[in-house]
Amino acid sequence: MVGQPLDTVKVRSQIASPGTYRGPMDVLTRTVSAEGILALYKGMASPLIGIAAQNALLFTAFQSAKRLISPSTQALSIPQIAAAGAIAGGVNSILSSPVELFKIRMQAQITSRNSNSEVAKSKKLSAVAKEVYSTYGVKNGVMRGFWVTVMREVPAYAGFYTGFELAKGGFRTYLPSETTRNGLPVWALMLSGSCGGILNWLACYPLDVIKSRIQLSDHPLPRGLGGPLVLKYVSEEASKIYRTExxxxxxxxxxxxxxxxxxxxxxxxxxxxxxxxxxxxx
Known part of the structure; x- marks a missing residue:
């Protein structure tokens, strides 16, 4: 709920035609001015419904991957943590791909006020989900962009857990032993989590832009392999973005x-x- 308004600004920035907005603040002010402040919460129902299952799957997969990589009780090295995070990210794509597809399609519904200062109603999540499923089915609709989601999630969650563990290790090293005797204080955990979140996005952001464009589009995706990003449809979308923008x-x-x-x-x-x-x- 705290992060959704900024996520809407992010998505609308990513999918807008060149020159539509002057920057994130322009997206924010124009969205609120034209549609009202609640427009910033468009698409929130999808992650709100799926986030508990997503995080349950993500953290379970991470703990399982750690045991797979190092069955002993010995602490994992940073490269091993990154590998476990990458595995968890790949598994997490099973849920994150459809959840984000519906969220993005909700956020992309840009409406404006009429002469009576009323905002036209956007489609509800149920209507969007029904439309995607009935028109395109599961493979080409609900799970559209699954593999580009995997490509994004693997480096993202390698960075996510690496940033968190590196920050935690730093706090354990430099904080007084009496402070960390019963575990790190909450403020240190929060700062460590923030480091993980920042590294998450720095590791994958260009792929997130490509994913948003692919999941919002309706044209058939090219099949097969090809291009520097391995999958043909991902490489072609990246090439199109670079060539035009x-x-x-x-x-x-x-x-x-x-x-x-x-x-x-x-x-x-x-x-x-x-x-x-x-x-x-x-």
Missing amino acids: GARAFLVGLSPTLLRAIPAAAATFTTFELVKAALDES
Whole structure:
């Protein structure tokens, strides 16, 4: 709920035609002016419904991947943590791909006020989901862009967990031992989580731009392999963006994304660590 408005700004920045907006603040002010402040929460129902299952799958996959990589109780190295995060990200794509597809299609519904200062109604999530499924089915509709989601999630969650563990290790090293005797304080966990969230997006952001464009479009995706990004449909979309908008298009919307990542990842990691510690003690 805290991060959704900035996520809407990010998505609308990514999918807008060149020259539509002057920057993230322009997206924000024009959205609120034309559609009202609640427009910033368009598409929130999809992640709100799916986020518990997504995080459950993500953290379970990460813990399982850690045991797979190192069955012993010995602490994992940073490269091993990155590998476990990458595996968890790939598994997480099973849920994150359809959840984000519906979210993006909701956020892309840009309406304006009429002469009576009323905003035209956007389609509800149920209507969007029904339309996608009935028109395109599961493979080409609900799961559209699954493999580009995998390509994004693998480096993203390698960075996510690496940033978190590196920050935690730094706090354990430099904080007084009496402070960390019973685990890191909440503020240190939150800062560590924020580091993970920032590294998450820095590791994958251009792929997120490509994914948003692919999941919003309706044209048939080219099949097969080809191009520098392996999958033909991903390489062709990347080439189209670069050819028509230039390299800067791959970073459009990054600033609100990083701002959103700070509280969102801090809350996610801190909650997980505190709940895990409580369960370990019970």
